[in-house]
């Protein structure tokens with residue numbers, strides 16, 4: 001409930017009513033809205049808020065790591081308040097962006113040159129979501145169960 005408050009404090013931000021409003025909008029529906037969409041939603045609850053303020057709040061929160069900016073080619077930046085380490089899956093057909101759990105810890109799984117340190121990662125996968133993929137080929141469970149056939153305990 002008061003998650004945003006502690007998250008703000010952790011991010012070293014002053015909890016202004018506008019920031020709270022913008023953050024609440026992002027937490028409310030994790031559908032990666034654009035700044036304009038955040039503005040429209042914020043305005044419903046706080047009619048005095050301006051688009052410039054919303055931009056400002058978003059920029060500040062991205063800067064402090066409270067919110068992720070998601071860049072998808074040729075589209076306006078979208079915003080994500082999911083604080084879990086995650087990547088994004090962009091469906092090129094319907095444009096939907098889903099949060100994808102990322103099991104590797106930062107930088108692991110990439111062949112980094114010696115001395116390089118990952119402080120943040122921003123991974124966007126592209127492809128087709130379940131709704132847009134070919135429905136006739138859904139019987140492919142290749143990665144459903146990866147365990148070795150059967151443990152021969154006897």
Ligand SMILES: [Zn+2]
Nearest residue numbers: 091094129132
């Ligand atoms: Zn799709």
Ligand SMILES: [Zn+2]
Nearest residue numbers: 080082088099
């Ligand atoms: Zn996300």
